[in-house]
Amino acid sequence: MIEINDVTLRYKNIKNNNLSPNVLEDISFSLKPRERCVVIGPSGCGKSSLLYILAGLLSPTKGSVYINQKKVTGPRDEVALILQDHGLFPWKTVYDNAELGLLLKKVDKETRQRKVLELLKRLDLIDHIDKYPTQLSGGQRQRVAIARALAQRPQILLMDEPFSALDALTRERLQDTLLELWLDKELTYILVTHSIEEAVFLGEKIIVLSPQPGKVIKIFDNSTSGSRLYRKTQDFYANCNYLRDLLEGEVK
Amino acid sequence: MMKKLVSYSLAIASLIICWHLASILLAKPFLPTPFAAFTGFFGLLLGGQLTNHFLISLYRILVSLLLAFLLGVPLGLVLGRNQALDKFVAPIIYVLYPLPKVVFLPILVVLMGLGNLPKIALITLIVFFQVVVKARDAAKAIPFQSLQAIRSLNPTTWQIYYHLIWPFCLPKILTSLRITLGTAIAVLFFAETFASSDGLGYFILDAMERREYSEMYAGIITMAGLGLIIYGVIDFIEHRFCKWQRI
Numbered sequence A: 001m002i003e004i005n006d007v008t009l010r011y012k013n014i015k016n017n018n019l020s021p022n023v024l025e026d027i028s029f030s031l032k033p034r035e036r037c038v039v040i041g042p043s044g045c046g047k048s049s050l051l052y053i054l055a056g057l058l059s060p061t062k063g064s065v066y067i068n069q070k071k072v073t074g075p076r077d078e079v080a081l082i083l084q085d086h087g088l089f090p091w092k093t094v095y096d097n098a099e100l101g102l103l104l105k106k107v108d109k110e111t112r113q114r115k116v117l118e119l120l121k122r123l124d125l126i127d128h129i130d131k132y133p134t135q136l137s138g139g140q141r142q143r144v145a146i147a148r149a150l151a152q153r154p155q156i157l158l159m160d161e162p163f164s165a166l167d168a169l170t171r172e173r174l175q176d177t178l179l180e181l182w183l184d185k186e187l188t189y190i191l192v193t194h195s196i197e198e199a200v201f202l203g204e205k206i207i208v209l210s211p212q213p214g215k216v217i218k219i220f221d222n223s224t225s226g227s228r229l230y231r232k233t234q235d236f237y238a239n240c241n242y243l244r245d246l247l248e249g250e251v252k
Numbered sequence B: 001m002m003k004k005l006v007s008y009s010l011a012i013a014s015l016i017i018c019w020h021l022a023s024i025l026l027a028k029p030f031l032p033t034p035f036a037a038f039t040g041f042f043g044l045l046l047g048g049q050l051t052n053h054f055l056i057s058l059y060r061i062l063v064s065l066l067l068a069f070l071l072g073v074p075l076g077l078v079l080g081r082n083q084a085l086d087k088f089v090a091p092i093i094y095v096l097y098p099l100p101k102v103v104f105l106p107i108l109v110v111l112m113g114l115g116n117l118p119k120i121a122l123i124t125l126i127v128f129f130q131v132v133v134k135a136r137d138a139a140k141a142i143p144f145q146s147l148q149a150i151r152s153l154n155p156t157t158w159q160i161y162y163h164l165i166w167p168f169c170l171p172k173i174l175t176s177l178r179i180t181l182g183t184a185i186a187v188l189f190f191a192e193t194f195a196s197s198d199g200l201g202y203f204i205l206d207a208m209e210r211r212e213y214s215e216m217y218a219g220i221i222t223m224a225g226l227g228l229i230i231y232g233v234i235d236f237i238e239h240r241f242c243k244w245q246r247i
């Protein structure tokens, strides 16, 4: 369903057209429908850039991305992106933020309302629909961002460190929420994080990237994950330790 | 709301007390006591002699602000988001921006006569440049993350302007309008004292030349009221369209 072939990225300096050194180098992996993928790597290794490429917001310098057998050349309706800082607009209320994607697609008002209210209910935001993002807690804001992304009924959800600014308990609750949503919305997701626990809890396929330039150093199969209880298992600890050693080995 | 009312009343009261003391100490006819000035003001107000001048001045300044806004905001926002265009237009703006546009008044009068037109044109010109520059800078400062957020939703260019650029920039543009308002009123006053036969500027200068000091102060008080009213209009617009800024 998603195929990433030899993606290499160099940023172009707009002033003098010079190319930066490789930010991403020969990234290749593929995902099946409904796969849960996590990309982990240190800060600055190109995780956000990779998501921008998958979302069609940035073209790779070399290589290509195919989604549903079609080459990605721009943003697509079946792909939704949640940004690092949630990307909500402070001048729009919770409802208006959640509705934005559908509004831009000129979906009629009743359908918008039905889809958005259903999701906001589901995400425990129904009592806050008239509030502005600054009036919400971090966890609530992130849930609004999830609502906005899912309102479009995407097949693929891309998330850029969506929970990294949250306290530990809120973060774990949202990770649980994500798993639940994955279960009943038939999603494929790619989540980017620098947290080892998050990667092991949420990723059935974990792509480990090296520091600059970002290269795939390991594609880790973590198929025992996928339930809430996994967090308390021996497997979970063992895999966290394994991943930690792997990442530390790279940093040295 | 109550707090605001109290603090405004206190501010006005202390201004009036200072004015009163100054007038007693100076004891000259050109600085009457506030009481005398306001008596004169209400007399003229009820007599209707001020109404016309006030309305004409209000009309001139509101039309100018509106024109400057309607012309300046779209241009500024597009320049801010379009580097190629900005590269071409920015030098023109930078040459014209610091130029004191008041000096064009005689030319405008020769071109457009003595009516409303040259006054509106002059004020519009001055406010226009402020608005263009402010709108452009605001549009340039739009966070990359916000742009990516809306781009990922596959918008049209118009939708990006409507949902992101315009609401992001509006509060900053209104602030610049508020700051320019002082200059705009000063220029209005100047334009109305120059080859003019109506408006508050004309009224004030005429009263001064006739040594009718209470009339002159009535004009000055009305001019201050004019400024307050336009501030109120801008505040109202901000309250209505930028609710999110007040939380």
Ligand SMILES: Nc1ncnc2c1ncn2[C@@H]1O[C@H](COP(=O)(O)OP(=O)(O)O)[C@@H](O)[C@H]1O
Pocket: A011, A012, A020, A023, A041, A042, A043, A044, A045, A046, A047, A048, A049, A050, A212
């Ligand atoms: N627009 C850009 N222009 C030039 N370099 C960039 C740009 N965005 C990011 N980079 C560089 O690319 C590298 C990867 O950035 P990013 O994808 O944000 O990494 P991560 O999300 O893993 O922290 C960094 O070294 C960063 O400085």
Ligand SMILES: [Mg+2]
Pocket: A047, A048, A049, A084, A160
């Ligand atoms: Mg990042």
